[in-house]
Amino acid sequence: MGLDTPAFRAFRGTEPPRFASPAELECAKVLDYYGVPWEYEPRTFVLEQDEDGRVTEAFTPDFYLPEQDLYVEITVMKQSLVTRKNRKLRKLRARYPDVKVKLFYRRDLERLAQHFHLDIAS
């Protein structure tokens, strides 16, 4: 996706981030503005493997905040459509109980957008 990405200051990753949605880009800009170090999709968590060890289900949270040791997944899907994502999140928490992950729903993003005057249209 051809989203224009500014030169981030608090980005701590190695590869330039390629955001999948305007909402992700706006969240990155907010984190950057407040100087909160962040990485973009730095880790993929294996959720399910078949008998041969092949990965059949995985989950890659959008952001990682190293100072908070927190993964953040954002979704602009309507609440009624996030069931699959919620299920993945439950699996992740069950399989990686020490990993802190937070899901920001559309409603959360709309509140943030109102507060920060964001353009999160997907």
Next chain:
Amino acid sequence: MGELGAEIAHDYAGREPILVGSLKASLVFIADLSRALPILHAIDFVELAGYGSAQMGGHEQIRVLKDLDLDIRGRDVLIVEDVVDTGLTLNYLSRTFELRGPASVAAVTLLDRPYRRLVDDLPVRYVGFVVPDELFVGYGFDIDERYRELPDLRLLHLSADRR
């Protein structure tokens, strides 16, 4: 307010904290809190250009629109927030103040939405109310600079075209 004041007075007995109001929404809260705080204390204000605000002016890093007038070195600083939500603003303020060598930095917030935190390591020591995911106006809270003057907090229900 009386309960908050009494709790803070107990914890800061024998000291003289500086209440630092984060403008603008905390204005009414800090005025009431100060009058409910029966110990000596100073008052100062700070204002940051919030992301997306008119004051941001295209800057990509946070800007301090109004810095402290008082020297906080060796002093007990109590940041007075209207609401702690993601924690981004309070995180920036507390880290900035810590660099100036205060005796301590803590925060009191009128409203708290802990379920929306992006930053957890915050010095929030006193909380007025944990509130649901609703918009409030009045008592210093605004929407587009309106309704701050309402004497108490009110729930705001936006029509569909304002969402």
